[in-house]
Amino acid sequence: MDTNSKGTALVTGASSGIGAVYAERLAERGYDLILVARRADRLSALAGRLRDSTGRRAEIFQADLSKAEDLARVEQRVIEDDSLTLLVNNAGISLQGGVLENSSAAIAELIAVNVTAPSVLTASAIKRFLARDKGGVINIASVLALAPEILEGLYSGSKAHLLNLTRGVALHLKGTGVRIQAVLPGATKSEIWDKAGIDVDTALPGMVMETADLVDAALLGYDRGEVVTIPPLHDEEMYLAYDQHRLGMAEHLSKKEVAQRYRVA
Numbered sequence: 020m021d022t023n024s025k026g027t028a029l030v031t032g033a034s035s036g037i038g039a040v041y042a043e044r045l046a047e048r049g050y051d052l053i054l055v056a057r058r059a060d061r062l063s064a065l066a067g068r069l070r071d072s073t074g075r076r077a078e079i080f081q082a083d084l085s086k087a088e089d090l091a092r093v094e095q096r097v098i099e100d101d102s103l104t105l106l107v108n109n110a111g112i113s114l115q116g117g118v119l120e121n122s123s124a125a126i127a128e129l130i131a132v133n134v135t136a137p138s139v140l141t142a143s144a145i146k147r148f149l150a151r152d153k154g155g156v157i158n159i160a161s162v163l164a165l166a167p168e169i170l171e172g173l174y175s176g177s178k179a180h181l182l183n184l185t186r187g188v189a190l191h192l193k194g195t196g197v198r199i200q201a202v203l204p205g206a207t208k209s210e211i212w213d214k215a216g217i218d219v220d221t222a223l224p225g226m227v228m229e230t231a232d233l234v235d236a237a238l239l240g241y242d243r244g245e246v247v248t249i250p251p252l253h254d255e256e257m258y259l260a261y262d263q264h265r266l267g268m269a270e271h272l273s274k275k276e277v278a279q280r281y282r283v284a
């Protein structure tokens with residue numbers, strides 16, 4: 020028996036960017052890996068490198084998470100693999116241009132990858148983990164969950180969904196050995212910007228974080244038990260005050276009586 024193993028981490032979108040760094044850091048922490056993405060060549064190269072450098076097991080799992088049958092295969096693995104102790108829902112795409120300039124197929128693909136897949140995998144993983152009272156889910160959202168004015172609303176909305184999902188599920192995990200965290204990166208150097216046709220260093224000079232810095236900070240937040248981790252936000256008070264204000268409003272959001280300003284004269 021391998022006493023150094025922390026179990027297995029399944030990382031979606033491990034073929035590049037933030038996901039590839041998560042895979043590396045988790046292997047260094049003692050996790051075996053299941054690396055999910057479409058580009059099998061990239062996954063194989065990473066898996067081989069991590070096996071050599073850490074001695075951990077690293078399996079590649081080619082899947083297109085925009086396709087229902089592939090998502091079902093990944094979900095089945097999450098349900099059946101008793102060694103699984105961590106799920107990192109990292110795979111994500113953005114649009115090239117705004118929602119009004121994209122096809123219905125592109126819109127549906129974004130929702131499938133950014134909303135449907137992490138929701139389904141989160142639910143299945145959390146149920147399995149609760150049965151064993153052990154395990155964790157990390158959902159890679161975005162600061163745009165809090166800032167729909169930046170870029171376009173479909174992508175930021177998908178990340179707001181992931182933030183809400185995480186916060187909602189977290190309420191059910193209090194007092195258990197199961198954890199969930201939403202990570203909200205700001206602009207981070209990766210291929211996602213190339214695919215969106217944006218030169219991020221020119222568009223956002225001095226504002227772009229390195230992927231390694233982002234992942235190391237996010238894992239520190241995970242170790243501290245945070246439900247929401249925002250590595251680029253220097254003044255944490257800003258988020259805490261915002262959240263406090265939001266919570267204060269929550270109890271006023273359902274009333275029998277229509278608000279005075281909407282009463283028909």
Ligand code: NAP
Nearest residue numbers: 032034035036037056057058084110111161206207209211
């Ligand atoms: P990236 O380098 O483009 O990585 C995206 C990953 O998702 C790739 O491994 C890609 O693999 C995978 N993926 C995309 N579509 C997929 C599909 N249909 N099925 C399976 N895997 C798929 O970009 P990244 O910046 O590291 O993105 C990682 C996460 O961070 C995303 O959720 C993104 O929204 C989020 N994020 C990024 C930033 C940023 O500025 N970079 C900021 C906030 C949040 P394949 O192409 O091989 O399938």
